[in-house]
Structure formats: structure tokens, C-alpha cells
Amino acid sequence: MFDTIAAAFAIFATVDNALALFVGVIFGTIIGAIPGMTTPMGVALALPFTFTMQPVTGILLLLGVYKGGLYGGSITAILLNAPGTPAASCTGLDGYPLAKRGEARRALDMALYSSCTADFISNLSLIFCAGILASFALSFGPPEFFTLIVFSLTIIAGVSGDDLLKGLGSACLGLILATVGLDLVYGSNRFIFDNYELMSGLNFIPVLIGLFALPEVFTFYATREQPHEHSSLAGKHATFADYRRNLKSIIRGSLIGVVLGAIPGIGGSPAAFLSYSEAKRNSKNGHNFGKGELEGVAAAEAGNNGVAGATLIPLLALGVPGDIITAIILGAFMIHGLRPGPLLFQDNINLIYALFMGIMLSSAYLFIVGKMSIRAIAKIADVPNRILFPVVLVLCVFGAYAINNTIFDVLVMFAMGIIGFGMRLLGIPAAPFLIAFILGPLLEDNFRQSLLLARGDFTIFMRSYICWFFWGLTALTVGAMIYQRTGTRPLKLPTEG
Amino acid sequence: MNYLLRQNVIAGGFYLILGLLIVFVLIPIGVDEPSNVQYAPLAPSYWPRIICFALAVLGIAMLIRSVMQIRSGWASGEAPEDAPEARLIWRAGVVIALGFALYAVLETLGFVLATAIVLVVLMLFAGERRLQIILPVAAGVPLALYFFFVKAASIPIPAGILESVLVGG
Structure with a gap:
């Protein structure tokens, strides 16, 4: 055990790792702080810079962007009431009224302290739970993995948009795109059309950048630019007494974040709002929530950041991404020749421990970045979008090319950008598409391996209690989603006259 | 027809047409079927075919839902603020x-x-x-x-x- 930890420390304790994580946290905080830029987009843009890094270094950089992005969203939510991320909109409910009262600095400090505490608790949950779950998953065979992935796809497609049918359709599009290339069993061509560059399938990076970054650029040009407000940092810092007073809500919010984060597909927004409503229900200042209550900022940020470490539990232990960002990080693992899941714990435990060390350090970095550079980050977030988005497009071009040094990937990226923009125009969510694209080969592989084992007999997908468990969960989730949607009554159309 | 309803009709039609196009046109010309396939579910075209049938069914479901919404005069919302104009x-x-x-x-x-x-x-x-x-x-x-x-x-x-x-x- 100690030998393993020592070996992991040797992998982790390098200047490159420390620097990559720090740069990741800063970059993520900046991206999160800019309205219109999303954390998945930030992770997608950072990904090409990790190609030539060591696996741990590259993944830590991306984790830094993820964690920084979660916190960064709260900066503009508080200063401008323009949340950088959907989850941060809950922080703005009380953060912005506080800023308007001249207490922006206090609200930002509380958001930071709350974020760091929740992040730390979430990281501990990851460290304690991931190994246990992974050891359980070691007994999985192809049928069990197939049912697990079906469950993941169902829940992710369901919660990725307001419309279940559109989300499922989006996942189908991702699955079909994943079949392009040589067939896994017979090695025959599928949708290659004599283009040898398609033989190994479409690369994940151009698809990712095309779907998540380019539509933002196109949408910016197709919408009227909003007048640019300038942020101001005013007022006193939050005190330790403020922190202690809100600690109960922070801990509660963190635990809510951990539980919701560990379930694939839930994400930060529901955790932030649930934590906020629980704090409001239990607080003696509940009537003041929404009018500038510091406890509201603390609760929302705790819920939001509590998911960060927990979403990595299903990713590392089972190889199943909990949300779109962890799906991108799963892609990053694959680029570095690693496959998250129980076998990674068995074969590369040093690497897992090294990642855990880095993840713990990220909480400290978040605190340092928040305390030392908040003023500079707020200034960078002031850069107008008419400069920012052209730069994003150029970053996309370099990033798409760099993965394989082929200009074909740039073409794929632009094609996916058009598809992504078209999907946006039709209100089709892109997240299920990408997750299905990443999980598609794994799903098909396990499906066909199972049928090979069973000589074409489909009852193999019900061979064990684990299969039944995941089928049951899938049925429960689909049932709950259908009930939830049919229970919501739509608005009546106004009579046109 | 309001914004969201129009979106749903177009998206449903897109899913349906794309699903059928892949099943009946792209799979026959774009997927090479080996002659020695042991079990039908192991064929290279089996998986894409299932997905595309599912896509077409989803498209039909969306279109039926839209028709029902138009008939009953219900719709569920307008364009979001950040939607392209x-x-x-x-x-x-x-x-x-x-x-x-x-x-x-x-x-x-x-x-x-x-x-x-x-x-x-x-x-x-x-x-x-x-x-x-x-x-x-x-x-x-x-x-x-x-x-x-x-x-x-x-x-x-x-x-x-x-x-x-x-x-x-």
C-alpha cells in the first residue's frame, strides 16, 4: 500500500503536473467567468494542448479547467447577474443583490470559500468510493457492461434537454456516427465511401470541438451583441465568522452535490438549486433568500461544486461519464491510451492515486486563484465577445489539426460545427450526441462480444443479477422521465388574431 | 405554428428521413457485408440498422406529438433569449x-x-x-x-x- 502511494507520489510530484493543474484552474475560472463561454467548451479547447503531455499531466490540466469553470461561473453571476454556467444562475439569485448593495467582494469570497469546501468534500468522496465501486465492477463481463452503458445512455439522454424524444434522437445520431470506420468483428467497411481517412472512424477531438465550440461562434454572429457591462469589485471581504455561520448550509450543500454528482446525468444545476432550496427551508433568514442573503450564495455554490469530484466516481470506477465534461475527460483518457474502469484500478493504481493527489491539490489552487487573481480574472472576463469569438475559432482550427496532423480533421470539425449549429437551431441537445458517440463503440463492442459468447442468444443480456439490476434501473429511469414529462402541462398558445 | 412547434416538426421530420435514408440507401451501398456471418446480430449492418430504425421511430413519435399539439392548440414555449435570430x-x-x-x-x-x-x-x-x-x-x-x-x-x-x-x- 505504502509502496503504491510512494510510487504514485513520484508520478504526481513534478513541476509539470503542478503547473498544468494551476494553469487549468486559471483557464477554467476565466472561461467560466465569461458569459457565453461554457466549461465543456473550455475543456474542449484545452484538450489539444494535452496531446504531448504525460497522461497524468494532461488529465490534471483538464480537471483543473473543469473545477475552475464550476467556480468561475459564479463571478459574473455575482458581479453582472450574467451567470457563466447554468449552475451559477442559482448563485446569482443572492449574489447579484449583494453586489448591487456594494457587497460584491463579500459575496465572491463566500462563493470561493463555499466552492473550495464543497470541492474538498467531493474529492474525499471520490477517493473513498471509486475504489470500492471499481472492485465490485471487476466481476462484470460484456453483458453486464452492455446493460450498464444502456443505463448510462438512457439517463444521460433524458436529462440533457427539455425534450426526451429530441435527446434520444440526438443520442441515436451520435451512435450512428460512431459506426463509421472498419467493423470491429469482421473488419469490413462501414460508411467509408472509399475515403481511407475514415477507415479508423471519426476522431473524437474534431467532433467534440465542432459540436461544442463552433456553434457558440456561429450563434454569436447570428445574434445581436448585448451591450457590454463592466464588472466592479466593491465592499469588504467575507470574514471567518461569515464562513462559520454558513458552514451548516455549505456541508449540507456539499453532500447534496456529492450524491447527485455520483449519479450519471444529473450535473451541477439541480444540485445547486436543491442545496439552495434546502438552505432556504432550514435557515432562520429564509425570508431573505433572493434579496441578498450570504447563506444563499454559500448553499448554491456548495451544491454546484459538490458534484465536481463525485462525477468522477462513475467515470473512474466504471468508465461511464457522469456528465458532458467527464465524457470529454473520458475521451482524453482514451487519447492517452487509457481506459477508465475497474481494470484501470487493477493495472494502473499508481496513476489513479497520482490523479487523486492532483485532485486534492486542485481545491487548494482554486482557493489561491480565487483569492489572488479575482480582480485580474474579472478584467479578462470584460474582453468583448467580438474579439473573443474570432480567437476561439482560430484555437479550434489549431486544436483540430494538432491531434493527427491532418487537414481532414479541420474539415470534419467544420462539418460538425454546421451539424451542431443546425441542431441548436432545431433545439436538439448536443450533449447526448457526444456522449453516445464516445460510448457507442464500447456499447456495440460489448453487445457483439456478448452475442458471440452466447452464439446469438439474446438471453445472455439477462444472465446475472447485475444485468437485471441495470435493466431495472433503466426501466425505472425511463418510467420516471415519462411520468415527469407527462405530468407537466404545456402552456396554451395565445390566440392569433 | 409557434417557434417550438415548428422546431419539433422539422426535427421529427429530419429524424424520420435520416433514419430511413440510412437504412434503405446508405447501409446497402456503404456497409460491406461478409458472406460468413454466423449469426444475424453479428452482421456489420445490424447495429446501424437498429439505431436508424430507433431514430425513425423517434421521428414519427415527434411528428405525431406535434400534430396532436397543433390539433389541441397546445404548445410549450417560445424561442429562448439566446437563440440565433x-x-x-x-x-x-x-x-x-x-x-x-x-x-x-x-x-x-x-x-x-x-x-x-x-x-x-x-x-x-x-x-x-x-x-x-x-x-x-x-x-x-x-x-x-x-x-x-x-x-x-x-x-x-x-x-x-x-x-x-x-x-x-
């Missing part, structure tokens, strides 16, 4: 066209020069008029990215007609 979509079209033009000249002009030109055009197109901002950004960003990938990451990036300047020799 119909009369400004041509601007996105210009950016897309510029993207393909960039792709066409990337190797000839080289990444630095081509992206610098595109940066200038895109910033002007977005409404930025301050040359003291445009020129340093257009020169600095491509150069910084080029040197990062070439020097720090050892990834060769085509320099095009600037090769003698950027690479030397």
Missing part, C-alpha cells in the same frame, strides 16, 4: 463560408498567415473597429499558437509561404 442567420452562413475558405488555403498559405487574415475579417465582421486591437490580436494569437504547438508540443504545423520566415532556411 432568423434574420441574422446569414451572418453565421458567412462565418461558415469563411471557415471553408480557411480550410482550402490552410496548407498553401500556412496556419499563421491564413488564420491571421481570418481573424482580421472576423473581428471587423463582428463590429470591432480599433486597429490598435485588431492588428496585435491577429498577429499575436496565431504566432503564439504556432510556436506553442511547434516548439513546446513538438507538433508540426504547416507554415505555408511563411516557412522560410518561421522555420528558417
Whole structure:
């Protein structure tokens, strides 16, 4: 055990790792702080810079962007009431009224302290739970993995948009795109059309950048630019007494974040709002929530950041991404020749421990970045979008090319950008598409391996209690989603006259 | 028909047509079926076929739902605030066209020069008029990215007609 930890420390304790994580946290905080830029987009843009890094270094950089992005969203939510991320909109409910009262600095400090505490608790949950779950998953065979992935796809497609049918359709599009290339069993061509560059399938990076970054650029040009407000940092810092007073809500919010984060597909927004409503229900200042209550900022940020470490539990232990960002990080693992899941714990435990060390350090970095550079980050977030988005497009071009040094990937990226923009125009969510694209080969592989084992007999997908468990969960989730949607009554159309 | 309903009808139709197109046209011409397939579910076309049938069924379900919504006079919302504006979509079209033009000249002009030109055009197109901002950004960003990938990451990036300047020799 100690030998393993020592070996992991040797992998982790390098200047490159420390620097990559720090740069990741800063970059993520900046991206999160800019309205219109999303954390998945930030992770997608950072990904090409990790190609030539060591696996741990590259993944830590991306984790830094993820964690920084979660916190960064709260900066503009508080200063401008323009949340950088959907989850941060809950922080703005009380953060912005506080800023308007001249207490922006206090609200930002509380958001930071709350974020760091929740992040730390979430990281501990990851460290304690991931190994246990992974050891359980070691007994999985192809049928069990197939049912697990079906469950993941169902829940992710369901919660990725307001419309279940559109989300499922989006996942189908991702699955079909994943079949392009040589067939896994017979090695025959599928949708290659004599283009040898398609033989190994479409690369994940151009698809990712095309779907998540380019539509933002196109949408910016197709919408009227909003007048640019300038942020101001005013007022006193939050005190330790403020922190202690809100600690109960922070801990509660963190635990809510951990539980919701560990379930694939839930994400930060529901955790932030649930934590906020629980704090409001239990607080003696509940009537003041929404009018500038510091406890509201603390609760929302705790819920939001509590998911960060927990979403990595299903990713590392089972190889199943909990949300779109962890799906991108799963892609990053694959680029570095690693496959998250129980076998990674068995074969590369040093690497897992090294990642855990880095993840713990990220909480400290978040605190340092928040305390030392908040003023500079707020200034960078002031850069107008008419400069920012052209730069994003150029970053996309370099990033798409760099993965394989082929200009074909740039073409794929632009094609996916058009598809992504078209999907946006039709209100089709892109997240299920990408997750299905990443999980598609794994799903098909396990499906066909199972049928090979069973000589074409489909009852193999019900061979064990684990299969039944995941089928049951899938049925429960689909049932709950259908009930939830049919229970919501739509608005009546106004009579046109 | 309101915004969301129109979106759903088009999306449903798209799913249905694409699903059928792949099943009946693209799979027969684009998937090579080996003659020695042991069990039908192991055939290379089996999996894409299942997915596309599912896609078509989803499309039909969306269309039926839309028809029911139109008949009952119910709809579930209007365009979100950040949705692209119909009369400004041509601007996105210009950016897309510029993207393909960039792709066409990337190797000839080289990444630095081509992206610098595109940066200038895109910033002007977005409404930025301050040359003291445009020129340093257009020169600095491509150069910084080029040197990062070439020097720090050892990834060769085509320099095009600037090769003698950027690479030397």
C-alpha cells in the first residue's frame, strides 16, 4: 500500500503536473467567468494542448479547467447577474443583490470559500468510493457492461434537454456516427465511401470541438451583441465568522452535490438549486433568500461544486461519464491510451492515486486563484465577445489539426460545427450526441462480444443479477422521465388574431 | 405554428428521413457485408440498422406529438433569449463560408498567415473597429499558437509561404 502511494507520489510530484493543474484552474475560472463561454467548451479547447503531455499531466490540466469553470461561473453571476454556467444562475439569485448593495467582494469570497469546501468534500468522496465501486465492477463481463452503458445512455439522454424524444434522437445520431470506420468483428467497411481517412472512424477531438465550440461562434454572429457591462469589485471581504455561520448550509450543500454528482446525468444545476432550496427551508433568514442573503450564495455554490469530484466516481470506477465534461475527460483518457474502469484500478493504481493527489491539490489552487487573481480574472472576463469569438475559432482550427496532423480533421470539425449549429437551431441537445458517440463503440463492442459468447442468444443480456439490476434501473429511469414529462402541462398558445 | 412547434416538426421530420435514408440507401451501398456471418446480430449492418430504425421511430413519435399539439392548440414555449435570430442567420452562413475558405488555403498559405487574415475579417465582421486591437490580436494569437504547438508540443504545423520566415532556411 505504502509502496503504491510512494510510487504514485513520484508520478504526481513534478513541476509539470503542478503547473498544468494551476494553469487549468486559471483557464477554467476565466472561461467560466465569461458569459457565453461554457466549461465543456473550455475543456474542449484545452484538450489539444494535452496531446504531448504525460497522461497524468494532461488529465490534471483538464480537471483543473473543469473545477475552475464550476467556480468561475459564479463571478459574473455575482458581479453582472450574467451567470457563466447554468449552475451559477442559482448563485446569482443572492449574489447579484449583494453586489448591487456594494457587497460584491463579500459575496465572491463566500462563493470561493463555499466552492473550495464543497470541492474538498467531493474529492474525499471520490477517493473513498471509486475504489470500492471499481472492485465490485471487476466481476462484470460484456453483458453486464452492455446493460450498464444502456443505463448510462438512457439517463444521460433524458436529462440533457427539455425534450426526451429530441435527446434520444440526438443520442441515436451520435451512435450512428460512431459506426463509421472498419467493423470491429469482421473488419469490413462501414460508411467509408472509399475515403481511407475514415477507415479508423471519426476522431473524437474534431467532433467534440465542432459540436461544442463552433456553434457558440456561429450563434454569436447570428445574434445581436448585448451591450457590454463592466464588472466592479466593491465592499469588504467575507470574514471567518461569515464562513462559520454558513458552514451548516455549505456541508449540507456539499453532500447534496456529492450524491447527485455520483449519479450519471444529473450535473451541477439541480444540485445547486436543491442545496439552495434546502438552505432556504432550514435557515432562520429564509425570508431573505433572493434579496441578498450570504447563506444563499454559500448553499448554491456548495451544491454546484459538490458534484465536481463525485462525477468522477462513475467515470473512474466504471468508465461511464457522469456528465458532458467527464465524457470529454473520458475521451482524453482514451487519447492517452487509457481506459477508465475497474481494470484501470487493477493495472494502473499508481496513476489513479497520482490523479487523486492532483485532485486534492486542485481545491487548494482554486482557493489561491480565487483569492489572488479575482480582480485580474474579472478584467479578462470584460474582453468583448467580438474579439473573443474570432480567437476561439482560430484555437479550434489549431486544436483540430494538432491531434493527427491532418487537414481532414479541420474539415470534419467544420462539418460538425454546421451539424451542431443546425441542431441548436432545431433545439436538439448536443450533449447526448457526444456522449453516445464516445460510448457507442464500447456499447456495440460489448453487445457483439456478448452475442458471440452466447452464439446469438439474446438471453445472455439477462444472465446475472447485475444485468437485471441495470435493466431495472433503466426501466425505472425511463418510467420516471415519462411520468415527469407527462405530468407537466404545456402552456396554451395565445390566440392569433 | 409557434417557434417550438415548428422546431419539433422539422426535427421529427429530419429524424424520420435520416433514419430511413440510412437504412434503405446508405447501409446497402456503404456497409460491406461478409458472406460468413454466423449469426444475424453479428452482421456489420445490424447495429446501424437498429439505431436508424430507433431514430425513425423517434421521428414519427415527434411528428405525431406535434400534430396532436397543433390539433389541441397546445404548445410549450417560445424561442429562448439566446437563440440565433432568423434574420441574422446569414451572418453565421458567412462565418461558415469563411471557415471553408480557411480550410482550402490552410496548407498553401500556412496556419499563421491564413488564420491571421481570418481573424482580421472576423473581428471587423463582428463590429470591432480599433486597429490598435485588431492588428496585435491577429498577429499575436496565431504566432503564439504556432510556436506553442511547434516548439513546446513538438507538433508540426504547416507554415505555408511563411516557412522560410518561421522555420528558417
